[in-house]
Amino acid sequence: MHAFLEYIPLVIFFVIYSLVDIYWATASLIAASALQIVYFIVKRQPVPTKNWIFFAIIAVFGGLTIFLHDDAFIKWKVTIINLLFATTLIISNKFFNKNLLKNFLGESLTLPEKVWSKLNLSWALFFSFCALLNLYIAFSFEQQTWVYFKVFGLTGLMFVFAIGSIMALYKHLPKDEEPEKIMPTEEKNN
DSSP states (O other): OHHHHHHHHHHHHHHHHHHOOOOHHHHHHHHHHHHHHHHHHTTTOOOOOHHHHHHHHHHHHHHHHHHHHHHHOOOOOOOOHHHHHHHHHHHHHHHOOOOOHHHTTTTTTTOOHHHHHHHHHHHHHHHHHHHHHHHHHEEEEESHHHIIIIIIHHHHHHHHHHHHHHHHHHSSSSSOOOOOOOOOOOOOOO
16 A cells, blocks of 8 residues: 555656646645655554655755746756665665665565675665666656656666566575475274
8 A cells, every 4th residue: 555655646746747837746746745744644653764755855856846947956856866765775784784675675585695785786776777867868858758757767667677676586585395295194994
């Protein structure tokens, strides 16, 4: 359910952009992100840290986009969030000896430490790639191309990379042990 909720602001952004313009879409993105926080508060659940961070970045860069009537700020937001992900993965692993992906997925996956490190680095590189690709698309193409890339391109890239990660991890997952063959006991003849 939470994964579905994370995409609602993106869908609203795209719909409003298609109907009106980037500035109304940006305002709707800010409002939808705020509503996500309200949702957790109403449900009496702790608001995830990432939601607060996303909201803060969206509010600042979205607010600047609307106030200065310059879409460059909302375009930079995507790059900043991806760089924030990449930096967090690298810094937490290198300086704090915490592999955030292992912390997040460790209960459901058992992998060797070397594999966790490679997975962490590959996701950090992926987020860095997305950040740079966003800059290129945002400032080399028309606004509409960037919006389609932001909504469909980045989402598709994330999906493909996640599937690729799962496929790469498959060979490292512990194999299920085959159940022992139960030999029928001989019936005693009376």
